[in-house]
Amino acid sequence: MLKKIKKTAFRMARPDIMFYCLPWLMFLLVAGTIAQKEIGLYQAEKIFFSSWILWIGYAPLPGGIPTLGIIFLNLAAKFILKSRWEKKRVGTIISHFGILLLFIGAIFTALTTEEGFLLIPENETSHTIYDYHKKAFYIREENGTVYAIPFEDMKDQNHPISIDLPFKITPLSHCINCDVTTRPSSNSSHKGLAKEKQLKPAPLQNDSETNLAGVTFQISHADDDQNGTYISTEAMPSPLIITKDARRFDLRLQRKEASLPFDITLNDFVREQHPGTDMPSHYHSDITLTDGEINWQTRIDMNSPLRYRGYTIFQSSFTDNEQGQASILAVVKNTGWLFPYISSILIALGLILHLIIRLKGRYD
């Protein structure tokens, strides 16, 4: 048994594996890049790069994860089992080591990264992180209780969502990107916007953030006149209100929320422009970070993020409208961010050494 493992491991370490895997990886890379023009970056990444299986018609082909995984195992096996520290090979081994660390960093990043963004208008405080892509159906009771139903669970289920509410919600359909069309015929069971409109799934947008998600659902066991079919989309300006026995609930489909364990107040958002143009030349946010005793005034600049309690907060974007300016700060939690720095040093060092050894070899 042990022998067999050893044999497999040594087989894993052979360079021909990589020789055949790399072309496939390159194919995925090219296909995924070209596909971005048609389906957008988010979808392309899901299909080609961060996928286990790539379906072409009915043919299951290895996706980005297994391809990269095999290359990683191949390199790791080679490095651990076959790389002897000889003078001639020092360069190669160090660069391989660097690449391995890059992979390990990538694994940590893939497993641990959480990201989202904060949207804070000037002079306001927030700790709510919105997800870039994920949506959820939120039910908020007046007393502050919040229930969040993941968007995926809002698909046609034929049975009510099992959460502890005095009324029942039965999802009827959901669409990641919806067309809002006029309902051909409506009856008394259609309530609110659903009286006139209905939701139909539409093709996904290239930019996943411009998709208009929507759900159709049924409310029952609520106060009498409120039972019926409703629709809800992200774009609705105000939540749907459902009451039952004097308890009041706000229902709304929106970006998935998470919470920072501390507060950020935006004191000032500054945008500088190249004079005489509307091209931004620089922007930054002056913020106050409040966490219990801590009360820090600091600045988040374009290229200098704030790191605190495992979160890294970046100046990402801004909005500017009649209500004033708001800063958009990207929030990332990632344990693998240091690896590329170490890797790039190791790889550069290794390749330079290797090159020197090769060049010297000529004159020997």
Place this chain on the structure above:
Amino acid sequence: MTKHTYLLTILCFFSLIGPALAQNTLDMRFFSKLPIQHDGRIKPMESFARHLNAKLQSNPNLENQTAIYFIAEAFFDPAKFSVKPLFDVSDSKLKQTLGLNGKQPLFSLSVIIPLLQKKRSFLEKILEKNPNEWNETEKKLYDLYETASLLKSVMTSFQIFLPLKIPLPERLISELNIPASDAETYLTFKKHEERFKTYLQKQPPEQIREDVKAFLFQITAIEQNTDRQNFVRILPPEWPLNTSDEWNSPWILINTGLSGPESAAYISQWERMAAAYRDNSPAEWRQASQSALNHALEFKNIDTTKNKLNLEVTYLTLNPYFFTLIFYALTLGICLIAFMKPELPLSILGLTTLISGSLFQMIAIIMRIIILERPPVSTLFESILFVSLICVATSLIMAILRKDKTFLIFIGALLGILFYYLGAYFAKSGDTLQVLTAVLDTSFWLGTHVIIITAGYGLCAITAMVAHFYLFKCVFNDNNASYLVPLTLKLALASLLLTTVGTILGGIWADQSWGRFWGWDPKENGALLIVLWLIWAIHGKIAGQLKDLGFMACIALLNIIVALAWFGVNLLNVGLHSYGFINGIAYGLSAFCIAEIVLIAVLTYISIRKFKHEA
């Protein structure tokens, strides 16, 4: 506005300014250095003129050398400028849309602007649509509209102090006691507007004569034409307590009350230039433009840009690339002779000319760095310049170190020339020496990333070139081509070093800027593709899956990979840091890729057959 007033506005607009003569004999030395704020920085008039010229690039009559005359005419003699055939409307669909008749390809502003006015609602509809969805004609129409509006605002910038076309009727001049000289321009008339208005109020409306009405109409037209046009920003902020860096056009400055004695004095210098231009008096023009320049160089806060203005004009008029090209061509010639007559000791001469060429190129790049205060590889054109220099420099270093000098010098000169023409193609669509948007600017990581990755492109190009020569040598019966294999392997390793480190640095920059190391963005993928290709070829060679010929063919194909990563990703037009879409590049790129694949396949096939035959 009714249709009638519309027409009148247009008529008035084009008849405002008096007649003029050809002025290409004037000395533009000083005028070309006058500072103007454009695209976010202070540049010399020469640069501004060339920028506008590039907007009309499809017109073959316009040369960069005459751009400055072109702008002087637009400023000081708009009437003549407006009837010049400038716009290329050879596209038949566009002609049809605009309702243009006639076979000639070029039309003047005076023809185009009224037609565009008529198409106003159509243009508004186009603007409502997403630019990606515009069809060819809509795009062309919009381009035409944009350029025409731009030129119109250039033409109207100095209208306030150019002679009025419709004179104030003689009888009013004497009746209202206005000095005759004050009736000439809008600004001087403005001094006596009160009297004019009082006079009008006293007259019963039906008794106001036509010539007075026309005059009045003209004044309104000038105010409307110039009202919001802040394109020709030649006046710096005058008031010390005003912290804005924004310069302004004369009318905006005066009309918003930002003017003062300083701007009054400077504007009068411009008036003097305008008069000298219209009189076509070379001596007076030289004096006027020189004193205007002297005045401008006394502006506050201009000290930092003073030398840069000179430098930029030198850069534009000297055109160091031209010398680069000459020297590279010379080198190429010398190499060809050396190939034919190997006994001649020509390599030192070739080395000298190649070094001279690369020096000029280096000077050009350094000048750009000083002018723009940023790394030299931020636009596609700049990256071509830089890659070209890297190629030449690498071949120079190798030529000095190795024995096969002529061959290496030849490769360097050839790549230098190829990149020169590639660069010229991209420069045509506007090498405007731009400033950069926020995320792309001022970052250490970004600077190092682009420089290293672009240097990597350069090394890849030269490596692939060597591989091409290997294939050629194999086909044309040269049995000792194999000495090129170790050289190629080393070059490939060096390319791998630069592209890998460059790619990772790009990731680090992205991580620093928005918190994700890798986002599968086309630009990143392109760089990664080069890295993977190199890794694959090198490992295939070292581990033995690829023989010499296979390895060299793969390295020759590197050209395509680099072209795709460098130019191809711009076609996808998505992601965070594409340089910008360039029309026509798709065709060129596809043609290049197909040609390369066919060439390399044919060469490899013949070589394989030959080897088999020999064995």
Place this chain on the structure above:
Amino acid sequence: MKLNLILLLLFTIVALGITTYLNHFSRPQILSVPQPTDQEITNFPPAPTFSFTTLDQKSYEITEFKGKIIILNFWASWCAPCVVEFPKLLELASQEPENIILIAISVDADKQNIDTFFNKMGADFQKNIHQKNVLIGWDPNKAISQDLFQTILYPETYIIGRDLTLRRKIVGADTDFSSEAFRKNLLKELH
């Protein structure tokens, strides 16, 4: 090759350790946000020298008033905001007879209009306008207002320092010249 495995694990653990440390214990690099400081501007441009004629045909040179704060106002009787602003300027001048010289230059084409306007005004105005530090100029051909100062919209007010440098320009009539705050600020700024 145990060494390689150990190396790999070691680097991974160290990197993770450093990351955790940096993530959790790092403090912001800038703890107090730099505030833009009000830099004192010293390089004010000199005011152009010019002479003007008052309504009573007396001629003055601007340099005669060196050492005082000069308020140079361009106005016209037909300009409604100017007429609103005018009494406030006079009041300011009356409060600081030692420090301020008010030069109000009318660009009226017809002198008569100026007189008509003055005669319409109340007692305070009449008293203030005859102060020593108030000079009413007349510039019908706009040689000063437009040719020299490039004013074409009225009112515009220039403030000239004691050293005859141009300090600031006030466009329109939105400034309350007669207010205490304005007066104090002016004296502080042009001490």
